Amino acid sequence: MAKLRIVHYINQFFAQIGGEEMADYKPELREGCIGPGLAFNQAFGEDAEIVATVICGDSYFNENLDEAKATVLEMIKSQNPDLFIAGPAFNAGRYGVACGTITAAVKSELGIPCLTAMYEENPGADMFKNQVYIVPTKNSAVGMRDAVKKMVPLALKLAHGEEIGASCVEHYMPNGIRKNFFEKKRGSARAVDMLLAKMAGKPFTTEFPMPDFDRVTPNPAVKDMAHATIALVTSGGIVPKGNPDHIESSSASKYGEYDLEGVMDLTADTYETAHGGYDPVYANQDADRVLPVDVMRDLEREGVIGKLHRYFYTTVGNGTAVKNAKRYASEFAQELLKANVNAVILTST
Amino acid sequence: MKLEVGYIDIRDICFADSSRLEDGVLYLDKNALSEIVLEDKNISKVEFEIAKPGDSIRITPVKDVIEPRVKVEGPGGIFPGVISKVTTVGSGKTHVLRGSAIVTTGKIVGFQEGIIDMSGPGADYTPFSKTLNLVVNMTPVEGLAQHEHEHANRMAGLRIAAYVGELGKNAVPDETRVYETPSIKEGLEKYPDLPRVAYIEMLQSQGLMHDTYVYGVDAKRTLSTIITPTELMDGAIISGNCVSACDKNTTYHHLNNPVVHDLLEKHGKELNFVGIIITNENVYLADKERSSDWTAKLAEFLSLDGAIISQEGFGNPDTDLIMNCKKVEAKGIPTCIITDEYAGRDGSSQSLADADASATAVVTGGNANELITLPKLDKVIGDLSVVDRIAGGFNGNMAEDGSITVELQAITGATNEMGFNKLSAR
Numbered sequence: 049m050a051k052l053r054i055v056h057y058i059n060q061f062f063a064q065i066g067g068e069e070m071a072d073y074k075p076e077l078r079e080g081c082i083g084p085g086l087a088f089n090q091a092f093g094e095d096a097e098i099v100a101t102v103i104c105g106d107s108y109f110n111e112n113l114d115e116a117k118a119t120v121l122e123m124i125k126s127q128n129p130d131l132f133i134a135g136p137a138f139n140a141g142r143y144g145v146a147c148g149t150i151t152a153a154v155k156s157e158l159g160i161p162c163l164t165a166m167y168e169e170n171p172g173a174d175m176f177k178n179q180v181y182i183v184p185t186k187n188s189a190v191g192m193r194d195a196v197k198k199m200v201p202l203a204l205k206l207a208h209g210e211e212i213g214a215s216c217v218e219h220y221m222p223n224g225i226r227k228n229f230f231e232k233k234r235g236s237a238r239a240v241d242m243l244l245a246k247m248a249g250k251p252f253t254t255e256f257p258m259p260d261f262d263r264v265t266p267n268p269a270v271k272d273m274a275h276a277t278i279a280l281v282t283s284g285g286i287v288p289k290g291n292p293d294h295i296e297s298s299s300a301s302k303y304g305e306y307d308l309e310g311v312m313d314l315t316a317d318t319y320e321t322a323h324g325g326y327d328p329v330y331a332n333q334d335a336d337r338v339l340p341v342d343v344m345r346d347l348e349r350e351g352v353i354g355k356l357h358r359y360f361y362t363t364v365g366n367g368t369a370v371k372n373a374k375r376y377a378s379e380f381a382q383e384l385l386k387a388n389v390n391a392v393i394l395t396s397t
Numbered sequence: 398m399k400l401e402v403g404y405i406d407i408r409d410i411c412f413a414d415s416s417r418l419e420d421g422v423l424y425l426d427k428n429a430l431s432e433i434v435l436e437d438k439n440i441s442k443v444e445f446e447i448a449k450p451g452d453s454i455r456i457t458p459v460k461d462v463i464e465p466r467v468k469v470e471g472p473g474g475i476f477p478g479v480i481s482k483v484t485t486v487g488s489g490k491t492h493v494l495r496g497s498a499i500v501t502t503g504k505i506v507g508f509q510e511g512i513i514d515m516s517g518p519g520a521d522y523t524p525f526s527k528t529l530n531l532v533v534n535m536t537p538v539e540g541l542a543q544h545e546h547e548h549a550n551r552m553a554g555l556r557i558a559a560y561v562g563e564l565g566k567n568a569v570p571d572e573t574r575v576y577e578t579p580s581i582k583e584g585l586e587k588y589p590d591l592p593r594v595a596y597i598e599m600l601q602s603q604g605l606m607h608d609t610y611v612y613g614v615d616a617k618r619t620l621s622t623i624i625t626p627t628e629l630m631d632g633a634i635i636s637g638n639c640v641s642a643c644d645k646n647t648t649y650h651h652l653n654n655p656v657v658h659d660l661l662e663k664h665g666k667e668l669n670f671v672g673i674i675i676t677n678e679n680v681y682l683a684d685k686e687r688s689s690d691w692t693a694k695l696a697e698f699l700s701l702d703g704a705i706i707s708q709e710g711f712g713n714p715d716t717d718l719i720m721n722c723k724k725v726e727a728k729g730i731p732t733c734i735i736t737d738e739y740a741g742r743d744g745s746s747q748s749l750a751d752a753d754a755s756a757t758a759v760v761t762g763g764n765a766n767e768l769i770t771l772p773k774l775d776k777v778i779g780d781l782s783v784v785d786r787i788a789g790g791f792n793g794n795m796a797e798d799g800s801i802t803v804e805l806q807a808i809t810g811a812t813n814e815m816g817f818n819k820l821s822a823r
Contacts, residue, residue, distance in 0.1 A: 214823040226744035226822045228763040228805070230521075235735055235816025236655035239705045239760045243733040244667060246758050247592050247703040255821055256738065256759040258752045 052096035052207050055124045056085045057134040057150050059143045063103040071142075073105030075116060077123040087192060088133065091200040096207065100127045106142035113149070121153055129160060131207040136165035136195045137172060139187040144172025151180040161206040165195050168221065177221040181206065184221050222257075267391075276390040279357035281380070283365030283373070284331065284338035284397040285323030286314070295322045295364055303363035303376040305383070308356065313342045323364045323397060331397075338395055357389050365396060399577040400627035401490045403469070403570030407497040410447050410529045418564040421571075423497060425531065425561070433556050434535060439549040442536040446778045448500070448515050450527050453775035455519075458510030458783055459809045460501045460550050461636055462525050462649040465494040465562035468631065476632040478613025479552075480559045486631035492565045498528040498649055499561065501554040502779035503535035506547045506606070509788045511642025511809030512771070519771040522811040522820065525649070532778050533557055547606050551637050555648070576627050576661055578670060581699070588669040592702035595671045596626075596656050597692055597725070597732075598815075599717060601638045601646065601709040602677035608637040609646075609709075611675065617684075621676035621691035623699075626657045629673070640710040641788040643765045643811040644737050650810070655817045656705055656735070671699050676721065678714040685717055693724035701725075707735045708814040711765070715750040726755040737762035737812035738822055742804065762812035763820040765789070766804050773799025 060066055060073040062083045081089050081098035089098055102123045109116045124132060132154045134147035147164040149172075154162045165183035166172055173182055181202060185195040198219040205212060212218055214227040231238065238255075245252035270276050287295060293304045300322075311318075319335035321328050336342040344356040361380045363373070384392065406421055413424035427445050434443040448454045468474045471489010474481025500513065513525045520526035533554060537546045579587055600609040602617035609616040611624070611634050624633060634651040657673065664670040676692045679685060696704055704725055708718045715736070722732050738748035738761055748764070781801075784790045789807030796802070805811045812820060 214821075216823045222823060224745060226738055226740040226748060226764045228767050228820055228822045230819045231821045232819070234655055234659075234819050235760045235762055235813070235821065236659045236705075236707075237816070238821075239656065239733045239735050239758075239816050240659045240663060240668075242758045242760060243594065243703050243705055243731065244592075244663075246731045246733060247594075252758060254757055254759045255761045255823065256736070256748060258754055258756050258759070259747060259749075260752075 051094065052130040053127065054088070054092070054096050054098045054131045054133060055127045055129040056081060056088065056098045056101045057120065057132070057147065058083060058085070058101060058103055059140070059146065060103060060105040063101070065103065071105045071107035073103065074108055075102060075104040075119045075123060077102055077126070084136070084192060087196045088200070091196050095204055096131060099129065104146065106140070106146060109146040110142045117149060117153055120150055121157060124154060125158055131203055132160050132162035133199065133203060134162070134164040136183070136185045136192065137170055138185055138189055138191065139167040139170055141171050144170035145175060148172040148176030148180065148182070152176055155180055163199060163203055163206060163220070165199055173221060178224045181212070181220045181223070183219055270391045273353050274351055275354040277355050277357050277388060278344065278353050279384055279389045279392045280339055280341065280344065280360040280395070281392050282339050282360070282362050282395045284395055285321040285364040286319055286331065286335045286339040286362050287322050289318055289320050291320070291322045295362070297322055297364060300364040301372070303361055303380065305359050305361055305380065307358060308341060308360055309358055311341060312345050314339060338397060340395070357384070357387060398487045398625045398627050399575065400487055400630060401573060401575050402630060403490065403492045404495040404572045404574070405492055405565050405568045406571045407494050407529055410449070410497060410531060412445070412447070416564055418494070418568050423494065423561065423564065430557060430560070433560055434533065434553045437549050437553060439538055439541050439545055440535050440553060441538045444534040446532040446534060448530040448532050448778065450515060450529070452515040454515040454778060455771070455774045455776070455781065456500055456502055456513040456530070456532055456778045457781060458502060458505045458779055458787055459513050459642065460506065460510055461554050462647040462809065463499040463554050463558040464649045464652050465497055465499060465558045465565065466632065466652065467492050467562040467566045469566055473631065475559055475562060476555050476635060479610060479635060480555050483612055485628070486633055487625050487627035491631055492562070492568065492570060494562060494565045496529055497561070498525060498530050499554055499558045500525065500530045500532045501535065501550050502532060503550065504537060504780060505783045505786070506543055506550065506639060509639040509641050509645070511645070511787070512784065512803065512807050513809050514771055514774060517772055517774060518769060519808055522769070522805060522808045524810050524817060531557070531561065534778055544606055547637065547639065555635065576630065578625055578627065578664070578672060581671070584669050584671060588665060591665070591667070591669040593671050593700055594660060594668045594703045594705070595674055595696060595699055595701050596660060597674045597676060597696070597704050597706040597721060598654070598656070599706065599708050599714065599721065600634065600675055600677050601640050601714070603680050603710065603713060606639040607710065610635050610637050616677045617679050619677060621674060621688050621695060623695060624673045624675050626661060626670070626673060629654050629657060634675070641765065641806045642809045643789065643806045644710055644762065644814050645809070646709045646813070646815060647810065650813065650815055650817055655815050656707055660705070671701065678710065678717045680713060685720055689717065689720035689724050692721050693728050696725045696730050697728045701730045703731045705733050705735065707816065711737065711739055712750050719751040719753045719756065722756045723753045731758070733758040733760060735760045735762070735814050735816045737814050738764045739766050740764045740822070742766050742768055744822070760816055761822050762814055762816065762818060763805065763822045765806040765812045768802055768804055769808070770800055770802045
């Protein structure tokens with residue numbers, strides 16, 4: 049079998065061009081391997097070989113991101129590689145970001161198997177570990193040998209299109225994709241060990257880091273409802289008929305603000321849902337089922353509430369990232385505060 | 398409480414004219430077994446099969462797995478409050494027919510019953526591919542309600558296990574072990590410098606066939622309480638549930654609770670195993686609050702330095718798990734929780750239905766959504782036609798070549814949350 053063709057990306061420092069004073073070095077393509085590439089070539093042996101090395105200064109890359117990325121990508125593509133490796137960047141921040149950026153672009157734009165490596169606290173790690181395989185390294189080039197030892201088997205697996213196992217087995221940073229594997233000890237024994245460590249204040253590694261669940265403590269009850277202004281907000285996707293702002297049916301990238309002045313009842317002719325995550329028939333028949341304007345108008349008339357706020361805010365909760373949802377709410381919450389709204393009824397589906 | 402457990406290693410099982418245990422070989426009389434099952438008028442038909450490790454056999458839909466045991470000396474009998482009188486067990490002497498198991502199967506009850514493959518890739522995920530299994534294949538009478546059907550299967554399995562266990566009463570054990578847990582005062586005096594650790598065992602009690610019984614009491618009607626490790630070894634807790642097969646604690650798991658055994662292993666050396674707090678997993682919020690409050694209260698009352706919390710099932714019970722963890726941690730008692738994950742088939746989704754920052758030490762039994770293809774095996778015991786309906790199966794999962802594709806969820810014991818297995822995820 050022919051050796052796999054590898055293109056390697058390194059910065060000006062590892063290319064022995066210079067340190068900070070040469071950090072604005074423009075992208076350059078050289079044949080064969082340079083610097084850390086030698087260690088890779090040795091480790092790959094007969095399986096693979098670095099055919100070309102792309103060098104770019106860290107400052108140049110980060111300050112001319114789009115242009116540098118395009119140039120570097122073009123250089124990589126010209127070599128028609130089977131595999132792309134960037135770094136290791138260790139704890140060099142700009143180098144790490146460059147390695148992550150290029151590896152992610154090679155993956156998404158060229159579709160070539162690829163990986164990089166850096167120290168866990170390198171800013172490039174958090175930015176890219178969920179996009180590309182990043183092998184964790186020590187914080188300096190002292191960890192080169194160890195990095196190569198871990199990167200080579202993973203690189204070969206990637207190049208051969210083999211299934212990649214759990215992060216702790218294949219030595220990449222956890223990337224949010226949970227993979228099963230068999231441990232050496234059974235779970236109960238691992239639990240006893242972990243508890244003993246935890247009780248003794250010794251270090252231990254949880255097998256499942258708790259995700260951040262954002263919990264909101266409810267505000268105190270509104271005492272004087274008869275004079276309160278109440279707003280309606282929904283993640284159920286209720287929009288004026290025709291969905292004028294084109295809120296997506298899933299993974300919504302926006303929210304809408306719509307006027308309820310004079311609207312006493314939502315009808316099949318006037319409102320609908322944009323939501324793609326539930327059977328829309330009943331919401332489209334009568335959108336009050338999700339956004340209860342009719343009932344709010346009744347309560348207004350009966351004097352139970354002061355008034356219904358003039359505008360309602362709406363988005364689609366279906367598959368929408370928590371981060372986005374949070375941003376929408378923090379924006380329109382300001383509007384609600386400005387309008388002296390006392391309480392919000394938030395409906396979901 | 399002190400219990401001497403004599404392990405009799407079972408080397409083989411076969412059918413014979415009379416039931417007996419000789420030199421580690423179980424000889425079983427089908428007629429006698431049939432009579433025991435058919436004394437329940439709700440079961441119209443029963444067949445018995447033997448499934449051994451390595452056999453090309455698939456058993457499905459599996460309801461429960463039970464290890465045959467017998468009380469040899471001391472008060473009470475096996476499965477107290479259910480098969481034997483309700484006398485407190487856990488002391489004296491008990492014989493275990495180690496390496497054998499009773500597996501109940503037959504017409505599907507609900508959807509949450511499992512698969513045991515005795516060979517092939519599926520065998521790696523279930524502990525019951527490594528046991529010599531007597532499979533009880535039952536057909537209920539027509540028109541039997543689901544909960545009555547479950548009850549009939551459950552009781553028949555326990556009766557058969559008790560009958561088979563009885564055969565080992567006079568056998569000479571291959572290994573004898575003594576399990577002893579001291580009283581609170583004795584423990585304090587004996588191990589003044591060792592951390593006091595308890596096991597908080599959550600019992601499935603969501604109801605509608607998701608039940609566990611403690612001395613015959615339905616766990617959803619119980620308050621969190623204390624039980625000793627050796628009581629579990631005598632069958633004080635039995636499974637009566639139809640939770641997804643992968644994280645269902647079968648009666649076999651309760652009898653051989655791995656957390657209990659691994660804590661006993663370090664008892665008196667690295668820790669002082671104070672006892673077990675059992676607590677339920679009811680669906681109502683008030684029940685969840687009460688049970689977890691009581692769990693934390695008992696943990697504090699026992700002056701614990703640490704606790705291991707195990708779960709059964711997923712989704713709704715995740716909230717009980719997190720409440721227990723959070724409230725025990727809030728008492729200043731470190732915990733380690735054991736759970737499993739539903740991270741989607743590609744592993745990218747949120748694994749648990751609840752979370753809390755205080756759950757810093759988590760052991761996982763793996764992602765139950767991960768898919769596995771199980772090749773055709775020569776023989777099926779039970780009913781293969783339902784594998785697209787059991788939890789973890791899906792429409793169109795049976796290929797023309799006889800292979801089936803399921804989530805690990807469908808394999809009995811695959812992602813056990815007592816930490817019975819080595820499977821994990823990262």
